[in-house]
Amino acid sequence: MSNKVDPLDTSKEGLVPKDVIKEIKENVDLVTNLLIESSVNNNNTNPQIFYETNTFTVQIYNTYLSSDSNINIQIKKGLSLIDFNDCAKNLKSFYNLTQEVIIKKVDYNPKLESRNNIGDISYKFYSPVDGSELSYKNACDQDPIVIKIPLKETPISKDLIEEYKEQNFNPYDSKGYTNRCLQLINSTSGGDITVSDRIERIYQNFTISCGDNCLLIEIETNNNYTVCNCTSTSNPIAFLEKVLLGNSSLFNIEIFKCYENISKVF
Numbered sequence: 001m002s003n004k005v006d007p008l009d010t011s012k013e014g015l016v017p018k019d020v021i022k023e024i025k026e027n028v029d030l031v032t033n034l035l036i037e038s039s040v041n042n043n044n045t046n047p048q049i050f051y052e053t054n055t056f057t058v059q060i061y062n063t064y065l066s067s068d069s070n071i072n073i074q075i076k077k078g079l080s081l082i083d084f085n086d087c088a089k090n091l092k093s094f095y096n097l098t099q100e101v102i103i104k105k106v107d108y109n110p111k112l113e114s115r116n117n118i119g120d121i122s123y124k125f126y127s128p129v130d131g132s133e134l135s136y137k138n139a140c141d142q143d144p145i146v147i148k149i150p151l152k153e154t155p156i157s158k159d160l161i162e163e164y165k166e167q168n169f170n171p172y173d174s175k176g177y178t179n180r181c182l183q184l185i186n187s188t189s190g191g192d193i194t195v196s197d198r199i200e201r202i203y204q205n206f207t208i209s210c211g212d213n214c215l216l217i218e219i220e221t222n223n224n225y226t227v228c229n230c231t232s233t234s235n236p237i238a239f240l241e242k243v244l245l246g247n248s249s250l251f252n253i254e255i256f257k258c259y260e261n262i263s264k265v266f
Helices: 018-041 068-077 085-094 158-167 195-201 248-265
Strands: 049-052 056-062 102-108 117-126 145-150 207-209 214-220 225-230 237-241
Touching: 018 056, 018 102, 018 117, 056 068, 085 117, 117 145, 145 214, 207 214
Parallel strands: none
Antiparallel strands: 049 056, 056 102, 102 117, 117 237, 145 225, 207 237, 214 225
16 A cells, blocks of 8 residues: 555645635626626627736637537646536526527636645626526436546556556545445455455555545546536535545445345345
8 A cells, every 4th residue: 555656645735724715716706797797798798818927827618619529628727627518508408598508617726735635616697688696406406417527647557547447446545445246346256345455455555536526427537527427506615535444343334235235136
């Protein structure tokens, strides 16, 4: 375990005070809202705004720009990728709009608040009629939105991911080291790799969390993105974390649950 990389450095969390971060985000939100309102009032319902700083990157566009070229720009800039299409269509129908919904996405520097953060994203939807914010909760709150977050400097082992991909086992998902019911087969012996063996042989000293109301789906090794399914959130924050191991008695309870699940099949 000692020879594995440990990217977590909790001793240096909180590089920027939280009240300062909050003020930055409030100001960005205020200014971008005014930009959208001004754009719509000037009959520009298809704004194409890209503004980049060391602290944040703002993108304002509508679903016409959810194209391959736009995606390539975001990948090149190391920004998050979000599939807004389904939600935008639902919003368009819900609010009876004839034009495309305007989208605002802001990628904040995740390291401002903690070195363990790998993604800090905010997104909102706006009316092409008057530039007002549209509440997505009415139209697509429970529909999952696929959010891809760039891993950038996170030391991901692509070989390790590929090794266990066929078994749908993600080496950077914490449930693989805390859930005994999640089976992982040893390709040589054909037996199950125990939780303790996984921690010893596979665990890389950190896991990835997509944050509240988000579920880690996979890691795309071609562009080094982590893929998350998120619901009921417009500000996902992804981060690296340690696996919290339960005691042996808790593991025994989990084993019982595994047998209980098996018995329900028969």
